Amino acid sequence: MANVYEKLLAVQSELKAPKSQYNSFGKYNYRSAEDIVEAAKPLCKANGILLTLSDSVELVGAKAYIKATASVVDVADPNGKVEVSAYAREPLDKKGMDDSQITGAASSYARKYALNGLFAIDDTKDADSEAPPKPPKAPQKQPPAQLDKVMCPQCGKQIVSQADKNGKMRTPQEVLQMCGGVCVECMKKNNPKT
Numbered sequence: 546m547a548n549v550y551e552k553l554l555a556v557q558s559e560l561k562a563p564k565s566q567y568n569s570f571g572k573y574n575y576r577s578a579e580d581i582v583e584a585a586k587p588l589c590k591a592n593g594i595l596l597t598l599s600d601s602v603e604l605v606g607a608k609a610y611i612k613a614t615a616s617v618v619d620v621a622d623p624n625g626k627v628e629v630s631a632y633a634r635e636p637l638d639k640k641g642m643d644d645s646q647i648t649g650a651a652s653s654y655a656r657k658y659a660l661n662g663l664f665a666i667d668d669t670k671d672a673d674s675e676a677p678p679k680p681p682k683a684p685q686k687q688p689p690a691q692l693d694k695v696m697c698p699q700c701g702k703q704i705v706s707q708a709d710k711n712g713k714m715r716t717p718q719e720v721l722q723m724c725g726g727v728c729v730e731c732m733k734k735n736n737p738k739t
Contacts, residue, residue: 549625552592553617557665559588570707577701578657585664593620600652609635611648613655615663631658646698646726653701654694695721697728704728
């Protein structure tokens with residue numbers, strides 16, 4: 546009888562989670578945590594392991610981090626368990642987002658990387674490691690570099706700096722605020738007439 550590690554290995558070797566999402570601002574494809582879970586569920590079921598995700602908040606000094614843990618448990622042997630954790634910093638404040646949206650965005654980000662670790666998904670060419678889009682050729686004052694990633698609380702996608710219709714570069718926080726607290730794609734889905 547296979548143990549939890551052999552079962553997880555079988556899932557890792559079969560799992561296909563393509564980058565089927567597209568970020569039109571940054572012009573890159575990516576996969577979300579939901580994409581990974583959707584691809585993993587049938588493989589986990591077929592191999593007799595249960596996938597669970599959980600979050601906790603950990604304070605380091607004055608900064609809050611969301612710790613996401615992705616676990617698989619062997620259905621035939623509940624003592625057989627493998628888990629991987631990943632962290633995302635929860636900023637103290639984000640314009641246009643309430644506390645639950647800030648936590649949700651950090652949770653989505655951390656869960657994606659916990660799942661990447663659990664299922665051995667190589668994300669070396671993910672948006673987080675790619676160079677940012679080239680700025681417009683016309684000389685413009687660029688916004689200050691953003692140290693924290695801004696995530697859409699509705700879909701979990703990263704919001705990046707973008708030029709508005711007048712050519713002025715907007716920070717991710719400004720884009721989020723201008724779109725009512727979500728990314729442009731979610732704003733368009735929520736308000737199809739805009």
